[in-house]
């Protein structure tokens with residue numbers, strides 16, 4: 001109960017709630033199999049290693065990867081993007097090169113590129129969005145030039161829920177010989193994803209937004225690209241051999257095989273068990289059903305919100321183009337006041353920029369209120385939200 005009311009959780013784009021199966025699997029790991037991986041040969045070390053590798057395989061089948069060598073475990077989407085930025089950017093990008101991103105990106109797909117461009121001197125190009133929040137595909141096509149090394153964009157905007165045609169963008173990038181990095185933080189948890197079908201070079205996502213624990217995320221990469229890339233972090237686990245060369249008085253290092261080459265240090269083993277269980281839970285539900293459920297809630301919500309006079313929606317009203325994320329303002333009301341009012345009735349929503357300030361700037365907004373759905377949300381919960389929004393509108397609008 002929150003403030004005397006049953007919790008209605010509409011902050012799923014930030015993080016999801018966790019099923020008991022995920023919590024139990026993690027508890028069971030610590031109680032029965034806890035050991036480090038890829039090191040000792042004793043029984044529980046073998047068990048922990050098997051579980052950890054099984055988790056990579058589970059992720060690989062979930063997203064249609066060729067195998068676990070294409071699945072790197074990181075902390076979250078942010079770290080996955082940083083891994084690509086630093087591995088490729090630091091080693092392969094130069095002054096004359098370009099990185100193309102969009103104005104609707106989460107800060108985690110802006111800041112690493114901006115930081116690294118200061119070091120390497122490459123140019124970060126921003127593609128704009130239309131008035132209805134959709135991506136300006138014409139501008140994107142024109143932005144990609146022979147100098148473009150990589151195009152990075154969100155599959156689903158974490159503000160508008162707008163679904164980008166990443167398959168088409170992948171085609172544009174590849175026709176030009178550029179890579180594509182898809183930020184799947186808001187898509188992988190909510191719809192069927194096949195990296196082969198999308199022809200993604202890289203796909204980044206976080207376990208905590210898809211029923212899994214915090215502290216573990218995934219970078220998918222095509223094997224042939226990962227093989228050529230240099231590691232991001234150095235240390236144990238990511239090396240095959242570290243030999244001291246007497247003549248040169250320094251160590252000669254041979255990288256480990258994929259995916260371990262990119263997983264330096266003791267990984268989040270228990271987290272991988274939680275992620276594996278979360279995926280099994282989602283697979284049982286069926287990702288088509290997850291997507292259909294959220295689509296139905298989105299259509300219903302857009303329809304209900306449309307009846308509120310003072311509510312300004314960010315982005316298109318067309319539910320076909322959207323996933324289950326809806327952001328809005330009510331008149332000139334402060335977005336945090338709206339969120340606090342709803343919290344008083346047990347409704348958890350997000351208020352602010354949602355780590356996507358440039359997109360809010362484009363629409364001249366000081367923030368927005370965001371509701372975002374997942375498998376456990378219901379129409380009744382939306383009805384409750386709309387009643388309270390109407391109350392706010394009448395009382396303060």
Ligand SMILES: Cc1ncc(COP(=O)(O)O)c(C=O)c1O
Pocket residue numbers: 013014076077078079106108109154156157158183185186206355
């Ligand atoms: C589209 C998008 N990209 C990246 C992120 C960053 O995810 P994390 O904080 O798990 O790294 C988020 C989180 O909200 C997101 O919505």
